Amino acid sequence: MNAQRPAAVTPVELEDIQGILRFGYKHHKEACFLLLRIKDAGAARAWLAQAPVTSAVTADPPPQTVLQVAFTSEGLRAMGVAADIIDGFSSEFIEGMSRDADRVRRLGDVGPNDPGHWQWGAGQRVPHVLVLLYAVPGRLGEWRQAIEAQCDAGFEQLACLPVSDMQGVEPFGFVDGISQPEIDWARQRPARDQDQLAYTNLSCLGEFLLGYPNEYGLYTDRPLLATHRDSGGMLSRAEDNPDKADLGRNGSYLVMRQLRQDVQGFWQFLHQQAGGDPALRQRWAEAMVGRTLRGEPLVGGTSKVIAGDAAAPASELNDFTYGSDPQGIRCPLGAHIRRTNPRNADLPPGGPGIVSWLKRMLGFDAEALSQDLVASTRFHRLLRRGRDYGAQVSMAQALADTPIGSESGLYFICLNANIARQFEFVQSAWVIGTKFDGLRNESDPLLGNRQAGADGTPTDVFSMPRTDAPDERLCGLPQFVTVHGGAYFFLPGIRALRYLAASR
Numbered sequence: 001m002n003a004q005r006p007a008a009v010t011p012v013e014l015e016d017i018q019g020i021l022r023f024g025y026k027h028h029k030e031a032c033f034l035l036l037r038i039k040d041a042g043a044a045r046a047w048l049a050q051a052p053v054t055s056a057v058t059a060d061p062p063p064q065t066v067l068q069v070a071f072t073s074e075g076l077r078a079m080g081v082a083a084d085i086i087d088g089f090s091s092e093f094i095e096g097m098s099r100d101a102d103r104v105r106r107l108g109d110v111g112p113n114d115p116g117h118w119q120w121g122a123g124q125r126v127p128h129v130l131v132l133l134y135a136v137p138g139r140l141g142e143w144r145q146a147i148e149a150q151c152d153a154g155f156e157q158l159a160c161l162p163v164s165d166m167q168g169v170e171p172f173g174f175v176d177g178i179s180q181p182e183i184d185w186a187r188q189r190p191a192r193d194q195d196q197l198a199y200t201n202l203s204c205l206g207e208f209l210l211g212y213p214n215e216y217g218l219y220t221d222r223p224l225l226a227t228h229r230d231s232g233g234m235l236s237r238a239e240d241n242p243d244k245a246d247l248g249r250n251g252s253y254l255v256m257r258q259l260r261q262d263v264q265g266f267w268q269f270l271h272q273q274a275g276g277d278p279a280l281r282q283r284w285a286e287a288m289v290g291r292t293l294r295g296e297p298l299v300g301g302t303s304k305v306i307a308g309d310a311a312a313p314a315s316e317l318n319d320f321t322y323g324s325d326p327q328g329i330r331c332p333l334g335a336h337i338r339r340t341n342p343r344n345a346d347l348p349p350g351g352p353g354i355v356s357w358l359k360r361m362l363g364f365d366a367e368a369l370s371q372d373l374v375a376s377t378r379f380h381r382l383l384r385r386g387r388d389y390g391a392q393v394s395m396a397q398a399l400a401d402t403p404i405g406s407e408s409g410l411y412f413i414c415l416n417a418n419i420a421r422q423f424e425f426v427q428s429a430w431v432i433g434t435k436f437d438g439l440r441n442e443s444d445p446l447l448g449n450r451q452a453g454a455d456g457t458p459t460d461v462f463s464m465p466r467t468d469a470p471d472e473r474l475c476g477l478p479q480f481v482t483v484h485g486g487a488y489f490f491l492p493g494i495r496a497l498r499y500l501a502a503s504r
């Protein structure tokens, strides 16, 4: 990471940023994702040079249709982008999600998740370009046809991934899309490198956009080019290195995974374990997520307002930390939302006094030590932009003996400036990791692959602590979510997109 600080803070260039970074396009209920491979680099470049990409500028009325574009590293190579430019991107992006056996293992992509079984994203089925199309109801068909016709000369279509509108509820039946980090678009948050003692939902721009300072007050590495490589002045100069043209500026990395959800398997397992008791079945499902089906946090709200949360539309569902529930009595430590965002500051939680603070700082607090692994949430935030696919399944269908016969799941999409520190850390240390927050033999109850550890230890347990009795435990959890595809993409700023289309 580059430690230089900018001479002056420049305003954010919304017109150069792809809109998905600022908007979830929730009102664009229709969407599909085109996975393309380049068949004619010249024709592909010609289209990319003028593709109608939607920016992050607020439009009134909002656009009826939206197009966003991202590339894999194979895609940049297939376009003929110079190797030394590609080398400036992060190693995770260059290597890709499925190529390196060690990464595949760390992400939990083993057993039924093995990339060898994927529908796309491995071997010859790695896409070059991802085109995300969104539209207001009734407009997608025509929009997709128009874009496919424009892409025909340059690309062949690996797949078109259709999205379903499940009205804000994911296939297992939980309200989704509630918690998001609040991005500091106004660049008012000072670049801090000192300890943060309270959880905040506000994130520095550089956590999600390249070319701006991140939560360490530093600039994430990205391709910076000698200015003669940008003689036409298409790119902006780097804030932290004004002698270089910044190809990363206003871009981000987009992680996409196709996650198939076994809705029948999920509810039937809980139904059997609960001896057919619907209330118990629902209580355990909600404990696994950490929220009720309607989205309320199990831990309950807090009277303290959390910075960066007041403006969020769902703030009443999001204004909480786990500080009042250190043992996981109300929300189990291993619940999905507690694992994926433990809502901690830089130090493990503890009392407010100076003595308690010193004990934690100096490492004399045993409980704090076990919690240390999950501290510093602010360096591991994800901006989620996923969409559901397939048919919505009712509880009666989920519990019926007849197989549903169709697939449903989540196209998990997240944006982050540092794939290793953000997506990969969350996925491997917190979701797949069995030693989370003092737990053993457990991984994420929704997402775990249930493969035994290297030493044969099980990973298929979910425990729910109680105050007055031993933990309630569910053992032998089946695998509920299977990976069917995935890739790492670079979502460029719009000027960088035009530069890439023109460069050789």
Ligand code: HEM
Residues within 6 Å of the ligand: 170, 172, 174, 175, 176, 177, 178, 179, 180, 259, 260, 261, 289, 291, 336, 337, 338, 340, 341, 382, 409, 410, 412, 423, 426, 427, 431, 446, 447, 481
């Ligand atoms: C099929 C797979 C998945 C399902 C069914 C699922 C379901 C959910 C649900 C119901 C919520 C609560 C609603 C909300 O806060 O928006 C949630 C939150 C979240 N999920 Fe997932 N999720 C899945 C995959 C993932 C993956 C792969 C990751 C990251 C590696 C992830 C990260 C998160 C994060 C960061 C939150 C917000 C936590 C918070 O800030 O409180 N999820 N998920």
